[in-house]
Structure formats: C-alpha cells, structure tokens
Amino acid sequence: MIFGLQKKVWEKEHYKIVGSHSSVKTCQWTKNMVKGQGGCYKLKFYGIMSNQCMQMTTSMSCANICRFCWRSDKSPVSKEWKWNVDDPEFILNESLKAHHKLLIGFKDQKVTNMPSYNASKTVKHVALSLTGEPITYPKINELINLFNKNGISTFLVTNAQYPEQIRDLNPVTQLYISVDAPSKELLKEVDKPLFKDYWDRFKKSLYYLSKKKQRTCIRLTLIKGINMLAPEEYASLIQEGNPDFIEAKAYMFVGASRTRLEKQNMPSHEEVSKFSRELANFLPDYEIVSEHIPSQVVMLAKKKFKKNGKWYIWIDFQKYNKLVNSKKEFSTVDYLKPIPLVNLIKNGTS
Secondary structure (H helix, E strand, C coil), X not given: CCCHHHHHHHHHCCCEEECCCEEECCCHHHHHHHCCCCCCHHHHHHCXXXXXXXXXXXXXXXXXXXXXXXCCCCCCECCCCCCCXXXXXHHHHHHHHHHHHHHHHHCCCCCCCHHHHHHHCCCCEEEECCCCCHHHCCCHHHHHHHXXXXXXXXXXXXXXXXXXXXXXXXXXXXXXEECCCCCHHHHHHHHCECCCCHHHHHHHHHHHHHCCCCEEEEEEEECCCCCCCCHHHHHHHHHHHCCCEEEEEECCCCHHHHHCCCHHHCCCHHHHHHHHHHHXXXXXXXXXXXXEHHHCEEEEEEHHHEECCEECCEECHHHHHHHHHHCXXXXXXXXXXXXXXXXXXXXXXX
C-alpha cells in the first residue's frame, strides 16, 4: 500500500510510515502541550492528556473520498483489504518508536515544558483516526488487545462503511462514527463512497453502534453551505446510533480539502454553536455540555450522565484498564468520572 512517490509525499508531510500499511503523525495539540500551551478538546471533554497521546492509523486506505478530508487525491482507496497484514505487535512497537522520534526534537528547545515532554515518553492514549479507515486492518482486535494490555486507551474513528467490523470490534475506550450528512443523497455528495450500498452500510453501522456497551460518540463534521442543514434529520440518525456523546465540529480548511472546498465553507465557532443548539432541540435525551473554541467543537452528552448537578463524562482510565483486561462484562457507566470543577493540570502529567 505504502510505496514510491506517495510514500515520499507522506514523509514530506511529516508522517512516519510503519510497515506496509500503518503510519504515525504527531498531532498539533500534542506539540502544543509539550510546549506547555494547553491540550486539545479531548482533554477538556474527557480528560485525555494530549502530550501522552499518539495519533496513528492501521490503514492508509479508505472506501470514501470525502470532500472535507485532508488526504491527497492520490491516497489509496479500496473497498477491500488487498495488502500484506503486518503483525500487531510490530505495529505497536514501531508506532511507539516513530511517535517518540517525532517528538525528540522538542527535548532541547527553549519553548519546551520539560515535565510535559518527559511525560510524553509514556504514551497513555492512542487516537486511531489519523487518516484512512483503521477498522479494516484484519488484526485490529489483536492490536486493540495489545493497547489494552499496555494501559493505552483507544479512541477509534470509523466512517461507517464497515458494519460487520463495528459489530465484531473488541471493546475500545471510545468508539466514534462519522455522520457527515443527514440524508442518503447528501452523504453521497459529501463522502463520495466507493460502495454502491453505502447507505445500507451506514445505517447498519449506526445499528451496531447502538448495541455497543462501552463509550460511543457520533462526530459531525460541519461544512458551511453544504451539510449544515436539516438538524431534525441528523437527530433521527443520531437516535438510531444512540451514542453516549455527540461532537459537532467545524470543517477545517486544511490539506488537500482546499482543492475541493473553499475557505468560506469553514464555519465559525459561533455558527457551530448555533447549529448545535438547533440540533439539541430535536434530541430530548441530550444536552450541550462543553465546547472548545480553538478546535471549533461543541459536545453534547446524554442527560443521564448528569448527577446532582455534576456531569460525569470524564474517563477513569485506570478503572477502564482494569475492566477491559479483566475480560468481564462492563459498560460506559463503569468508568465515568466527574469533570473537575477546578482544572489543576499544569505540567502536562496525569
């Protein structure tokens, strides 16, 4: 999958290629926190330490050609797995090495917060969302098990074209499905799926998401002038997926998406907030809980997570690790913790 000119392009864009189909790239928020400049929205929403988070994918290939994606038009697309299958332990070890190499340059920089940099040497979270469709990796469950054994939380994002893989997926800390349009016709226009039965696959994926016992989230990527409409139809799809959380996030005018969309397609945070309020009107079981203005994202959660005036939406990572490695049945409510009233995080250590 990863070879020749495309490999050189990715490396020029600061990807570290791992084996024949995986890659790692340092998130800007990870860099920011290493420099003592604060973390991403997942810190505010869920308690993830950005300096201890690795961003990667197990597949650079995808079955969609989304208009808003930062991927190059030359990136691989496929409906089926056609490549070698690298060993999960190899992927884990080499990804960690690549991640640390990408951060080593901060060691001697004056802008670096050394306690935060030192903490970054211990990866505690992985975002399986860099690019492509990570859930298609044939040994994804084996890799997830390795992350679990190593005390690394897993946030996995899928584009809802592989329902059986969602159904068969082992527990992850938080599973995301992207809902990029409120209707069949618009989803085809926005995501440009390769599958002819893309809508059936999408609806099945929502069904299987609704059956998951661990934390789930639906992500809306909002594109001004294109898919910021029909909140009642979005709400209907969200109710089918029955997620614990909803993230409504602005499309960002970056990467190759700039060849497909215009800068005016990127909504302001105020516009995202307004749309989120309209959406909430059609979702009586949900409430807007938080926002992260630098990321232009608003988060909604099920009202059942609010107890005695406190929102219990942060993640108790230690408890999650014990539960997932115990092989016993557990659910979202078993590893919740309240949002801290006072944020005492200063040095980027957990």
